Amino acid sequence: xxxxxxxxxxxxxxxxxxxxxxxxxxxxxxxxxxxxxxxxxxxxxxxxxxxxxxxxxxxxxxxxxxxxxxxxxxxxxxxxxxxxxxxxxxxxxxxxx
Numbered sequence: 001x002x003x004x005x006x007x008x009x010x011x012x013x014x015x016x017x018x019x020x021x022x023x024x025x026x027x028x029x030x031x032x033x034x035x036x037x038x039x040x041x042x043x044x045x046x047x048x049x050x051x052x053x054x055x056x057x058x059x060x061x062x063x064x065x066x067x068x069x070x071x072x073x074x075x076x077x078x079x080x081x082x083x084x085x086x087x088x089x090x091x092x093x094x095x096x097x
Contacts, residue, residue: 001092004065006056006072007036009083013054016072020058023068031055036084051084065089 008016010032020028036053058065069087076085 001059001095002062002065003090003092004058004069005088007053007086010052010054012083015075016056019071025058029057059092
C-alpha cells in the first residue's frame with residue numbers, strides 16, 4: 001500500500017474532490033486551511049507569496065495512485081494559469097483501521 005499526498009491551491013479543492021469521487025476513491029483525508037510557500041508558482045497569487053492550500057491524503061495501490069496523480073496533473077495543466085501543486089507517493093508500513 002502507498003500514500004498519495006496532494007498539496008494544491010485551495011481554488012482547485014472542489015475539482016480534485018470531484019476527480020477523487022469519479023475515480024471511486026473509497027476514503028481519503030482532506031486538510032483545509034494549509035499554507036504553502038513556493039518560489040515557482042505564478043499567476044493570480046504572485047511569485048514568492050504564501051498561498052492557501054488544501055492537502056488530500058489518499059491511500060491505495062501504487063498504480064491506481066499514479067493514475068490519479070496523472071489525472072490531477074493533466075487537469076492542472078489545462079488551466080490558463082499555473083496553480084501551485086505538489087504530489088508525492090510514499091510507502092505505507094502499517095495501517096490500523
